[in-house]
Amino acid sequence: MANTVWAFATASVTADTLFKAVAAEAPRRIDEFNAQEMANTVWAFARAGVPADPLFTTIAAEVPRRIGELKAQEMANTVWAFATASVAADPLFKAIAAEVPRRIGEFNAQHMANTV
Numbered sequence: 001m002a003n004t005v006w007a008f009a010t011a012s013v014t015a016d017t018l019f020k021a022v023a024a025e026a027p028r029r030i031d032e033f034n035a036q037e038m039a040n041t042v043w044a045f046a047r048a049g050v051p052a053d054p055l056f057t058t059i060a061a062e063v064p065r066r067i068g069e070l071k072a073q074e075m076a077n078t079v080w081a082f083a084t085a086s087v088a089a090d091p092l093f094k095a096i097a098a099e100v101p102r103r104i105g106e107f108n109a110q111h112m113a114n115t116v
Contacts, residue, residue, distance in 0.1 A: 001026055002037035002044075009044035019045065023052035030058050035066060039074040042081035056087045064095035072106040075099065076114035 001022045008015045026033070026041060033041070038059050045052045063070065063078060070078070075096050082089050100107065100115060107115070 001029075002033065002041045005044035005048075006040040009047040012048075014048075016050070019048060019050040019052070023050070023055045027054050027058035030062055033062075035069040035071065035074045038062060039070070039077040039081070042085070043077045046081035046084040051085070053087070056082065056085065056089070060087070060089035060092040063092045067095045067099050070096075070099075072103065072108070072111045076107070076111040080114040 005019060005022050008018060022041070023045070030038070042056060042059050045055065059078070060082070079093065079096055082092065096115070
């Protein structure tokens with residue numbers, strides 16, 4: 001699911017039916033997603049401009065529980081996606097804000113820019 005919506009968003013291909021199906025199914029299967037898949041999925045929805053509140057809510061709750069699994073790029077892309085989609089997610093932002101200083105050496109300039 002993650003790779004498919006990522007590909008469609010990257011190619012700027014409109015696929016409303018696909019995005020709606022993923023938005024409905026992904027929250028039910030979030031335990032099957034790894035950190036990169038969670039980040040890529042919300043990134044794709046934000047990039048495509050497709051609202052998916054239940055999906056974002058599910059990932060916002062999941063990221064703080066699994067923060068240690070996220071690489072720098074995944075944290076940056078997730079924060080960028082939530083900000084771009086204008087989705088409030090205080091626990092997610094706080095978890096990432098607390099994690100970044102501990103792992104600042106993993107962040108390149110692009111990761112930092114996207115996170116900020």
